[in-house]
Amino acid sequence: MDLINIAQETFHIEADALYKMAERLDQNFLDAIELIIATKGKLIITGVGKSGLVGAKMAATFASTGTSSFFLHPTEALHGDLGMIGKGDTLIAISSSGESEELTKILPHIKRFDIPLIGLTGNRNSSLAKYADVFLDISVEKEACPLNIAPTTSTTLTMALGDALAVALMNKRGFEKEDFASFHPGGSLGKKLFIKIKDLMQTESLPIIDTQTTLKEAIVAMSEGKLGTVLIVDEADKFIALLSDGDLRRALMQEGFSLEHLAIDYASKNPKSYHDT
Incomplete structure (x- = not known):
């Protein structure tokens, strides 16, 4: 058969x-x-x-x-x-x-x-x-x-x-x-066609730090925010950089790494952003 x-x-x-x-x-x-x-x-x-x-x-x-x-x-x-x-x-x-x-x-x-x-x-x-x-x-x-x-x-x-x-x-x-x-x-x-970024993004209790925040303080903010990242803003509260857990791993491999350095020194600067219409 x-x-x-x-x-x-x-x-x-x-x-x-x-x-x-x-x-x-x-x-x-x-x-x-x-x-x-x-x-x-x-x-x-x-x-x-x-x-x-x-x-x-x-x-x-x-x-x-x-x-x-x-x-x-x-x-x-x-x-x-x-x-x-x-x-x-x-x-x-x-x-x-x-x-x-x-x-x-x-x-x-x-x-x-x-x-x-x-x-x-x-x-x-x-x-x-x-x-x-x-x-x-x-x-x-x-x-x-x-x-x-x-x-x-x-x-x-x-x-x-x-x-x-x-x-x-x-x-x-x-x-x-x-x-x-x-x-x-x-x-x-x-x-x-129908799902917008605004429908998905978190807008409350965001982990936000400024340019004078140390890496140690940024890690605390990242842990409390539970998003695996922190947003860095300037004096005018403009979003200018993003520090992710991936950035932290890469920072650990750099010579002269210190938790007392500023978080902005290890962050991804000028990240892409999108304004929903």
Whole structure:
């Protein structure tokens, strides 16, 4: 049994399904985009099992790329969470067979809310396809699973379709990196664009000494400040030098070193500074 070949075949099967999906995209895809663009409320994603897991990921992707979205579990919907749906919302329902019991039970209630329904299913004759205002075909020739049972190819294809919708919507809306960063303030891009020096810097209880402070006194101030450094200011209280623990280590190696010397003699002078705007 060559497991490398098996793994490669899995990639080939799923990649082939993606290529075929790309080739069969039609007006229905564009109709789905227009429905979502016209949505005044939330874009709600629902599904059970593996489809539900894919749906949760899709909702997260939509939400982080400019389309307000959340995932709704069909079973929870039947027990009160239908109240999360409102006028102006649009629903995407996912089911490979289009006949998932939990999902089909909520379809009549979705229609009662009179909101658009986009159905992602591999069965165009299914209950989901018939209820849907827009049908997107997620059928696959076969699963990568050797038993052709476990959702593998189908879940990959469905997730890719969700990505395609999200990316198309980003382009339609003119979604920029600044918009992305605003939804990801904890990420690298968000920090670069939104976190200012003033948000990070310590401004209270700073260890500050003057130009006449000895190195011995500076070490005491550095220890009390617990920042590993002291700031040196001139007679006008202008910041002119920085004495760090690294400066101290280098000072110890200098000939004639003395704790009674002035700290300014061992400090890094004219340090770079930045004024936040």
